[in-house]
Amino acid sequence: MFSYRHAFHAGNHADVLKHVVLLATxxxxxxxxxxxxxIDTHAGAGLYRLDSDFTDKGDEARDGIVKLMGALRPASGQPAASAAAVDDxxxxIAGFNPSGQLRVYPGSPFVVHSTLRAASRDRLRLYELHPTDSRTLSANIAQLEAGRxxxxxxxxxxAALRPLLPPPPGPGGSRRAMVLIDPSYEIKSDYHKVSACIQESLKRFPTGCYLVWYPVIPRPEAHDLPRRLRTLANQSQRPWLHATLAIGQDPSHGPDDRPGLTASGMFVINPPYTLKAQLQEALPVLLNMLGRGRGQGQTLESAG
Structure with missing residues (x-):
């Protein structure tokens, strides 16, 4: 049950897509x-060392943030053309690596925390079930001295999300919430849990902004999930946006090599009205920088 560790995958192409969308939102x-x-329902450890034993085993950051940073923030030479959301x-990422050496990658909790406003009533709720990652997350967050x-x-x-929605009203009486849902999907039941969670959440708090990350893999549940989310959003008469990024097969791998994860998607319900235009600009940049072989591509759909 606890075999998945995001540290193996930190900074890969799926993280790049997820965090570009998350930050723009x-x-x-x-x-x-x-x-x-x-609310981050599957927060992980929060911070990751790109030079640790975990990341070295998979070396997935090499085809993600390392490649992207090398092309768009080269130590010398002219950077390639970028997009505002990618630059942001x-x-x-550069702020977490002041030495200029790419050694630390911030997970979603730290991406979200970086946007919290001083003297505001923003509240970040992090949930992680893996015992080791939960302890590490607590230690990493403690360094922020963020209090309550x-x-x-x-x-x-x-399970924790249900009683949090609808969120408590702010000083002016408004209720605002953003929820990120990105389980490992190593267990097939995660796909059903995600759609059931979104269905319940839309009933309890239809105006919330919901972001769902998922892997694009040859599994029926993975292909059905975005269709199910689209149906739920349409039934609730809520706008939605769906973005995918596929970097393609590594041309250095042979026909018998396992390809690993080559594509992922982000489905956003009640997206900011600015998000579509930002991703129309950003996705081609990400594909141009990270695409590596057969099967590469990007898609962007929206409604409402």
Whole structure:
């Protein structure tokens, strides 16, 4: 049950897509003065060393953030053409690596925390069930000295989300929340849990902003999930956006090599109205920088 460790995959192409979308969404949500309840249902350890034993085993960051940073923030020479959302994301990563050496990768909890506003009533709720990652997450968050602004819970994020919605009203009476759902999907039941969680959440709090990450793999449940999410959003008459990024097969791998994860998607319900235009600009940049072989591509759909 606890075999999945995000440290093996930190900074890969799926993280790049997820965090570009997450950061662009957060930037827009922070424009309104009213406080936000921010919930990460599967928070992981929060921070990752790109030179650790975990990341060295998979070396997935090499085809993700390392490749992207090398092309768009080269130590010397002219950087390639970029996009505003990608530049903002790279600025964030660079802030965690002040020496200029890419050694630390911030997971979603730290991406979200970086956008919290001083003297605001934003609250970040982090859930992680893996015992080791939960302890590491707590230790990493403790270094922020964020007080009650950020809380860490060793709980099942699916179950924990229900009593949090609708969120408590802010000083002006408004209720605002953003929820990120990105389980490992190593267990097939995760796909059903995600759709059931979104269905329940839309009933309890239909105006919340919900972000779902999922792997694009040859499994029926993986292909059905975005279709199910689209149906749920349409039934609730809520706008949605669906983005995918496929970097393609590694041309250095032989026909018998396992390809690993080559594509992933982000499905956003109640997306900021600015997000589509930002991704129309950002996705081609990511594909141009990270695409590596047969099967590469990107898609962007939306409604509402």
């Amino acid at each position: 957060l930037r827009h949500l922070m424009h309104k003065e009213a406080g936000l309840t921010l 994301y790279l600025d964030l 602004t950020v809380s860490v819970h060793r709980e099942d994020g699916f």
